[in-house]
Amino acid sequence: MAGGSDVAEATALSCVQCGKPAHLQCPKCMELKLPREGAAFCTQDCFKACWSSHKSVHVKAKLSSLGTGSTGEQDLGVLNEGWQYCLRRGQSRTPKLPHFDWTGKLRPYPISPMRVVPSHIDQPDWAVDGIPKIEPNSELQRVVEIKTPDQIQRMRETCKIAREALDAAARVIRPGVTTDEIDRVVHEATIAADSGYIGVTSCFSYDLLKLVYLFIEIRDGDIVNVDVTVYYKGVHGDLNETYFVGNVDEASLQLVQCTYECLEKAISIVKPGVRFREIGEVINRHATMSGLSVVKSYCGHGIGELFHCAPNIPHYGRSKAVGVMKAGQTFTIEPMINAGVWRDRMWPDGWTAVTTDGKRSAQFEHTLLVTETGVEVLTARLPSSPSVFPWLNA
Template sequence: MTTLIKTADDIEKMRIAGRLAGELLDYITPFVQPGVTTEEIDRLCHRYMVDVQHTIPAPLNYAPDGMTPYPKSICTSLNNVICHGIPNDKPLKNGDIMNIDVTVIKDGYHGDSSRMFCVGEVSAHARRLCKITHECMWLGIAKVKAGAHLGDIGYAIQRHAESSGYSVVQEFCGHGIGKNFHEEPQVLHYGRPGTGLKLEAGMIFTIEPMLNQGKRHLRVQSDGWTVVTKDRSLSAQWEHMLVVTDTGYEVLTLSPGAPPPFKG
């Protein structure tokens, strides 16, 4: 498949979708508390998307390659869940860490972002994992500009993750996005500088590193969606969506409540 170069009109519509994804995460932040279920968080997000933002929740009933349709409007991945955790009726506990991954569709265009949340009082080692993963995302973003290579992004992420004592999940990656939820290119979070696809202005994709406290290996649970660490170690993920420009990048999913960029 070919990587699509977005037009100025595409990019403007992606700005709107990206902003709405960020604002959805801002909206849900105060509700992430001990005792609240992830099902309730999903319900609140769904209502906000449909009734307030007038967007469509992209994950709901998403079924690529004949998979079982995803049953909820967001993904909530707790503790040792790497990604695609399905909201349920189990209450959040003090000390949990959780990724909330949201994708909205506005006027046919997708906006995709995720954040880590610390529930109540979180251990220092769990908080550090979330912090380093956030730094990795931004170090990868900082490599984006026309003429750079995808391998530059992956190398920056992998180097910081592994030097901090963490492993990088290799089976899941960032992706192109636009009118389709997932497009080319695949944006690996490991690699070698100067390798891979050369970036061009107008490309839009996500950078969403997943780091494990233990080994990088994973398994998929029987629901066909929930991905967990094989050794049950904690995992963290952050995600932004961005467009390549001639001089660098523009992050499309920034919002007032987003943690500030890491300048490293």
């Protein structure tokens, strides 16, 4: 992409990136005849720094010119921006909307190219293609590891970075922001900490449980989940939260609050000697009492030097999970709670799970350490975390 073009006449426009007086104009915006206010930059450096998020303006403009609404059913191959629909967990791309018996109102949009991680940052073996190499055959798939003091300290550091990256995402969520912009914020926050990561942006506008980075503009009344996993000093940290976009309806507010409470109630029983299956009993009891359902297709997991390992942590009742908690174990609890039925379907991208009835879903997650006397929430909210949940303020 070429640099910005000079603005011929004197102007009072401000730089989109830094707010200083602007003297350059994005040439693509000029070509598309977009408002100059959102396309002005003071220097080439600011233009380049803002490009990864600014280019979404061009895509939205082209979608509008094609008459493509929220269903996204036009052939978007003409966009020629490197944005394509995802297939097979990102292993292939296509310019055409895949054929599928969609549920709910959302449809996929083209996704942006993979963001670049600096070469000096260590990455896990699954970073490039999403496929773990060591993890599947590790004995830690069968044995729950007791972490050493060194591993625990590294996990504390990693989980703090993950929390700060998630908080950065929470601060930018508002009507009109795209999921790709949220991903950019998470990417830059983790890169600034010299950590490798995968940040999964999950948009719960109607029927989504999980999805890869899609170009979706979130709207007033949506609920949006952002899931961040950081890899740093050889260990992983994993957490997610569901956020409100503008003014949401009462049913969505209750769904998100109940999901938050499910996680908190499950964490409260974590200590040495407790059976892993008890977590699902606590979550299932609270969700069903609120008239909601618990997703059974996904579960919490052990975490450390491996991203996913033993133990599995089902969130539903009457599970067959085996084993008891011991000091030094680390794992996630991450209940998905649905407004309708618990069953889900997979989109053609091989990653996005949606509710079969098109109703909303919410999720919260923490990475936990079992201590001698109870539990330490490694991804706990910080004093600097944004105040986004009304029940916490109350």
